[in-house]
Amino acid sequence: MSAVTDLPAKPVPRTRAAPTNALEPAWIKYVLVTIALAFLTLFLFVPLVAVFAEALKKGWDVYVESILEPDAISAIKLTLIAAVISVPLNLVFGVCAAWAIAKFEFRGKSILLTLIDLPFSVSPVISGLIYVLMFGAQGWIGPWLQEHDIKILFAVPGIVLATVFITFPFVARELIPLMQAQGSEEEEAGLVLGASGWQIFFRVTLPNIKWGLLYGVILCNARAMGEFGAVSVVSGHIRGETNTMPLQVEILYNEYNFTAAFAIASLLALLALVTLAIKSVIEWRLHQSGDTAADEAALMPVPHAVAHPVRSTV
Amino acid sequence: MTALLQPRAAPTRVLPGFGLTLGFTIFYLALIVLIPLSAVFLKTFTMTWDAFWSAVTSARVMASYRLTFGASLIAAVLNVIFGGIVAWVLVRYKFPGKRFIDALVDLPFALPTAVAGITLTALYSTNGWIGQYLEQAGIKVAFTPLGVVVALTFIGLPFVVRTVQPVLEDAERELEEAAASLGATPWQTFWRVILPNLVPALLTGFALAFARATGEYGSVIFIAGNMPMVSEITPLFIITKLEQYDYAGATAIAVVMLIVSFILLLTINLLQAWTRKRAGKG
Numbered sequence: 001m002s003a004v005t006d007l008p009a010k011p012v013p014r015t016r017a018a019p020t021n022a023l024e025p026a027w028i029k030y031v032l033v034t035i036a037l038a039f040l041t042l043f044l045f046v047p048l049v050a051v052f053a054e055a056l057k058k059g060w061d062v063y064v065e066s067i068l069e070p071d072a073i074s075a076i077k078l079t080l081i082a083a084v085i086s087v088p089l090n091l092v093f094g095v096c097a098a099w100a101i102a103k104f105e106f107r108g109k110s111i112l113l114t115l116i117d118l119p120f121s122v123s124p125v126i127s128g129l130i131y132v133l134m135f136g137a138q139g140w141i142g143p144w145l146q147e148h149d150i151k152i153l154f155a156v157p158g159i160v161l162a163t164v165f166i167t168f169p170f171v172a173r174e175l176i177p178l179m180q181a182q183g184s185e186e187e188e189a190g191l192v193l194g195a196s197g198w199q200i201f202f203r204v205t206l207p208n209i210k211w212g213l214l215y216g217v218i219l220c221n222a223r224a225m226g227e228f229g230a231v232s233v234v235s236g237h238i239r240g241e242t243n244t245m246p247l248q249v250e251i252l253y254n255e256y257n258f259t260a261a262f263a264i265a266s267l268l269a270l271l272a273l274v275t276l277a278i279k280s281v282i283e284w285r286l287h288q289s290g291d292t293a294a295d296e297a298a299l300m301p302v303p304h305a306v307a308h309p310v311r312s313t314v
Numbered sequence: 315m316t317a318l319l320q321p322r323a324a325p326t327r328v329l330p331g332f333g334l335t336l337g338f339t340i341f342y343l344a345l346i347v348l349i350p351l352s353a354v355f356l357k358t359f360t361m362t363w364d365a366f367w368s369a370v371t372s373a374r375v376m377a378s379y380r381l382t383f384g385a386s387l388i389a390a391v392l393n394v395i396f397g398g399i400v401a402w403v404l405v406r407y408k409f410p411g412k413r414f415i416d417a418l419v420d421l422p423f424a425l426p427t428a429v430a431g432i433t434l435t436a437l438y439s440t441n442g443w444i445g446q447y448l449e450q451a452g453i454k455v456a457f458t459p460l461g462v463v464v465a466l467t468f469i470g471l472p473f474v475v476r477t478v479q480p481v482l483e484d485a486e487r488e489l490e491e492a493a494a495s496l497g498a499t500p501w502q503t504f505w506r507v508i509l510p511n512l513v514p515a516l517l518t519g520f521a522l523a524f525a526r527a528t529g530e531y532g533s534v535i536f537i538a539g540n541m542p543m544v545s546e547i548t549p550l551f552i553i554t555k556l557e558q559y560d561y562a563g564a565t566a567i568a569v570v571m572l573i574v575s576f577i578l579l580l581t582i583n584l585l586q587a588w589t590r591k592r593a594g595k596g
Binding site (some may be wrong): 024025028029032033035036037039040042043044045046047048050051054092093096097099100101103104105106112114115116117118119121122123124125126129130131132133134136138139140161164165168184187188191196197200201219222225226227228229232233245246247249250253258261262265268269271272273275276277279280 | 403409434443575579
């Protein structure tokens with residue numbers, strides 16, 4: 001505070017200060033920018049660089065070899081399968097939920113919104129546990145499943161279910177505020193002009209929400225491919241069978257095979273970077289479109305990822 | 315007149331598809347979320363109260379609560395301080411690379427937690443890029459509770475930034491100028507004008523980061539060292555119980571964590587309502 005005066009008395013001409021920050025001395029800006037950059041460097045840039053540095057430590061050939069190893073390939077395949085099933089399911093759900101919540105008034109809407117958010121606030125470990133309690137040997141329908149020789153837990157269906165749970169709210173959370181902000185006038189106009197429900201959706205609503213939809217889908221996909229805790233509980237860690245990429249990373253790491261672990265981790269880091277890039281492009285597009293209400297609706301829930309709470313109950 | 319001729323359909327339900335979409339929403343919600351979640355609570359009802367109580371208050375689990383909530387608290391506080399500064403810098407100042415940095419703030423959301431976990435461990439272990447310097451200073455981060463704080467700080471980083479940023483963007487600079495023209499020092503302007511306006515958003519960001527941190531698993535287990543009583547977080551303890559086939563014990567602890575999560579969710583909702591009200595008034 002008064003340590004201000006201890007700084008080398010470099011005269012700061014008042015008139016030279018940038019007009020927007022006319023109120024504060026320039027040194028505050030430099031100190032704050034330095035603190036912010038130092039913090040982000042320590043917690044974001046260095047870890048990001050480290051993933052790739054560790055992966056390429058033993059050279060490009062070892063890197064490629066680690067990725068093409070059969071267990072790695074099967075982990076990549078399983079991760080893709082889990083995402084390919086869970087993302088469309090949650091996409092359909094998200095659109096349905098957003099249509100019902102944004103276009104209609106009904107009682108209990110705010111409770112429904114809270115319930116949709118639940119998976120964000122549940123620990124990943126518990127998300128896995130609930131399926132163990134249902135499908136496990138001691139679970140609700142575990143014995144019945146065993147009798148009929150259906151494997152859900154420690155098999156692919158369990159992994160898909162846990163992934164669906166974890167990514168459940170993403171698309172809905174993105175679309176609900178967007179569609180609420182847009183209102184229903186355009187759809188009602190379509191109705192008056194004689195369009196059917198599906199025509200209204202595909203010709204009027206979908207073009208309006210396409211960026212928000214894409215936004216929700218890429219976030220949903222990133223989380224689906226990267227989920228660790230929940231999948232770890234239900235997977236059973238069978239090599240080459242029920243290991244997703246994040247689980248394969250853990251196994252390799254625990255075997256002190258660091259280079260291979262970081263090689264697979266680097267693929268996931270690339271996925272994260274691509275996700276962030278697409279996300280930035282979409283945000284920019286939304287800005288360009290100039291639809292400020294929709295723009296704000298889509299940008300506001302940015303902390304979407306994990307515990308995004310109810311934004312609007314109307 | 316015309317109103318009399320129309321059937322008494324609610325005016326908000328002109329569009330088709332209400333029954334179908336709401337029906338599917340509730341069906342899917344029940345199938346994926348509500349029924350499985352209720353399994354946790356029903357499972358605990360099969361336990362006696364004494365068994366439940368001893369499962370959730372054993373010395374080892376109490377130590378894990380202390381670590382989980384203590385480290386989450388410290389990490390959330392760090393994120394309020396530094397996240398607040400990052401949000402301020404991103405909104406108020408121009409500097410090279412700003413857009414890139416702005417986009418990268420979301421990295422902890424997008425980066426799978428296992429990747430974050432092994433990377434932070436590699437960085438902070440005694441021969442890591444950062445760990446070797448801390449080692450010289452006599453500070454051990456990896457495989458200690460301090461490592462848990464580092465991982466949780468990383469995980470919670472975007473929350474405060476992303477809740478404070480929009481509020482700062484909407485803040486009225488005129489108020490600050492007015493304060494300055496009335497003779498306030500920058501410090502007074504900060505404490506009396508800027509900060510009160512940011513408090514709801516900072517608290518919301520704090521609660522979001524804290525809530526996320528308490529449930530976090532993937533990024534923590536690599537760096538924590540996972541020593542019982544010392545560096546074992548509660549979610550890991552649940553998994554340990556599961557691996558010992560102590561389903562009831564695992565479920566009992568899960569119920570405690572779930573109740574904490576629900577309370578946090580409620581708090582966050584109230585805080586967000588407060589933030590909106592403040593913003594609306596402004």
